[in-house]
Amino acid sequence: MGNDQSAARQARGESVPFAIWQTGGATEHLGGIYATRRLRQMCPLRPGQLLLDIGCGMGYTACSLAREHGARVVAVDSGARSVAEARGRVARAGLAGQVRVVRADAHDLPCAAGSVDCVIVESVLVFCDAPRVLAEVRRALKPGGFVGANELTLLKPPTPELLRLLAETLSIRTFASDGWRALFAQAGFVDVRAAVSRMRLREQLASHIAVDGLGGYLAAAVRGLADASILSAFINRRMLKAARQYASSVGYGLYAGRKPL
Numbered sequence: 415m416g417n418d419q420s421a422a423r424q425a426r427g428e429s430v431p432f433a434i435w436q437t438g439g440a441t442e443h444l445g446g447i448y449a450t451r452r453l454r455q456m457c458p459l460r461p462g463q464l465l466l467d468i469g470c471g472m473g474y475t476a477c478s479l480a481r482e483h484g485a486r487v488v489a490v491d492s493g494a495r496s497v498a499e500a501r502g503r504v505a506r507a508g509l510a511g512q513v514r515v516v517r518a519d520a521h522d523l524p525c526a527a528g529s530v531d532c533v534i535v536e537s538v539l540v541f542c543d544a545p546r547v548l549a550e551v552r553r554a555l556k557p558g559g560f561v562g563a564n565e566l567t568l569l570k571p572p573t574p575e576l577l578r579l580l581a582e583t584l585s586i587r588t589f590a591s592d593g594w595r596a597l598f599a600q601a602g603f604v605d606v607r608a609a610v611s612r613m614r615l616r617e618q619l620a621s622h623i624a625v626d627g628l629g630g631y632l633a634a635a636v637r638g639l640a641d642a643s644i645l646s647a648f649i650n651r652r653m654l655k656a657a658r659q660y661a662s663s664v665g666y667g668l669y670a671g672r673k674p675l
C-alpha cells in the first residue's frame with residue numbers, strides 16, 4: 415500500500431482498509447451473531463439502560479441490542495465510512511430515537527465519567543492500545559457496570575509468518591486468553607470471565623447469511639476482494655501460507671468483567 419493511500423486511510427480513522435470490514439458483510443467479528451448473543455448473556459442489560467458499543471462498524475450489534483433488549487445505545491467508531499454505514503442502518507431500522515452514532519476514538523470516549531451501564535466491544539481492542547481503551551471503559555462505566563469484549567485470541571504460540579500477517583498486514587495485536595484476562599484485571603475489572611472458541615467456518619457463514627442473506631454476503635465479499643489494497647496485501651503466497659496457520663492458531667475469546675461498586 416502506497417504512502418498516499420495509507421495517509422488517506424489514517425485521515426478516515428481506519429487502521430485497516432474499510433474494504434476488509436466489508437468482506438464479511440454487516441458483522442465483522444469471529445462467531446458473528448452467535449458470539450454476540452453469548453457475550454450479551456455474560457453482561458446483564460436491562461431495558462432503558464445505556465449501552466456503549468465501541469468500534470460499532472456497520473452498526474448491526476448496536477441496532478439489534480436496541481431492538482431486542484430495549485437499550486439506549488451510543489455507538490462509536492473512528493472510521494468515517496463505518497459511521498456513515500451505521501447511521502444509515504439506524505435510520506432504516508427506525509431506531510434514531512434509541513441509537514446515536516458518534517465518530518470518536520476508543521482511546522478518548524465521548525462519555526461522561528460513570529455514565530454508562532454496559533460496554534460492548536467486538537473485534538476492536540486488537541487494533542488499539544488495549545490497556546488505554548480499557549481504562550477509558552472503566553472511567554465511562556457506572557460502578558457495577560459491565561464490559562464485554564469479543565477479541566481474536568491466540569490458541570497456541572504463533573509462527574513468525576502468522577505474527578507478520580497479524581501485526582504488519584492487519585495491524586492486530588493479540589494475546590492468549592490469560593493475557594486478555596490479565597489486561598481486564600489490570601484495568602480494575604473484577605469477576606473477569608473468559609470463554610474461548612475456535613473459529614468455526616460453518617458458524618461464521620451461517621451468521622453472515624442470517625445477517626446479510628446469501629446474495630448480500632457474496633456481494634460484500636466480492637466488493638472487498640475487488641479492492642486493490644486488499645488484493646496486493648493478501649493475495650500472495652506468503653500471506654496465503656500464513657492464513658492457513660491462522661485457522662489452527664487463532665480463535666476468539668469472549669471476555670466479561672465488572673467495574674467494582
Ligand SMILES: C[S@@+](CC[C@H](N)C(=O)[O-])C[C@H]1O[C@@H](n2cnc3c(N)ncnc32)[C@H](O)[C@@H]1O
Pocket residue numbers: 427428429435440441442443468469470471472474490491492493496518519520521535536537538541542
Ligand atoms: C473488525 S471491525 C468490527 C466492527 C463491529 N464491532 C463488528 O463486530 O461488526 C473493527 C471496527 O473498529 C473500528 N476501530 C478501529 N480502531 C478504532 C478506534 N481506535 N476507535 C474507534 N473505532 C475503531 C474500525 O473502524 C472498525 O469499524
